[in-house]
Amino acid sequence: MAFPEVLKRVIANLAALPGLGEKSATRLALYLLGRPEVEIRELAQSLMALRQKIRLCQRCFNFAEADFCALCLDPARDPEVICVVEDPADLAAIEAAGVYRGLYHVLHGLLSPRDGLGPKEIRLEALAQRVKDENIKEIVIALSPTVAGEATAAYIAQMFKKTPVKLSRLACGVPMGMDVKYADRITLKRALEARQPF
Ligand SMILES: [Zn+2]
Structure with missing residues (x-):
């Protein structure tokens, strides 16, 4: 390519990002120039700030700029209900639906023994500890209805079977195989409002 090294470097860095091929990376680099x-x-x-300032909430593992995230620090949230989600994007989708008022627990993954993801890696042990420490009354499982999501949901149900915690899950409406974060607001709102015992 006939571009100067500096420009080639930017193009290479952009092309390494997901969803950006060589062509779109070049277009973007020229635009930025x-x-x-x-x-x-x-x-x-x-x-740079993204890398330096964002960490995980010590309580729910949502993104945070301090030890605890804004949701955990919000006194208006119901501290007795925890909604279990796969990642912060799912949490954001549920927040956008605007009906859920409890706290969250972000797994950052789903059970996948093949990839070395066990209960500890996806923070299920931390969830069990929270339920013990925080007087949790209800756990809402909001995992995507995929094979891994279903397996993780079943595992969580098993974990709390012998405890008084009420387990519920999103009502049907989030289509099988669909990712929670891509469900539209109305669908998520209905799925949360009509959540069913698990
Ligand atoms: Zn938090």
């Missing part, structure tokens, strides 16, 4: 310096600096600094 044409933007004012202040805009580029803001972009670069926001990316």
Whole structure:
């Protein structure tokens, strides 16, 4: 390619991102080259801040800028209900539906023994500990209805079978095989409102 090294480096870095091929990376790099310096600096600094400032909430493992996330620190949330989700994007989708008022527990994965993901790796031990420590009354399982999601949901149900905690799950409406984060707001709202005992 006839581009200078600096430009080639940006293109290579962009092309390494998911969903961006060589062509779109080149287009994006050329676009960025044409933007004012202040805009580029803001972009670069926001990316650095992402790496430096975002960590996981010590309680629910949602993204946080301090030890605890904004949701865990919100006194208006019901601390006796925990909604179990696969990742922060699912949490964001449920928040956008606007009906759920409890707390969360973010697994950052689903059970997958083949990939070395056991109960400890996806923070199910931490969930058990929270239920013990925090006087939790209900766990809402909001995992995607995929094979791994179903297996993880079944495992969680088994974990709390002998405890007084009420287990529920999203009502049908989130189609089989669909990811929670891609369900539309209305569907998620209905699925939460009509959640069923598990
Ligand atoms: Zn939290």
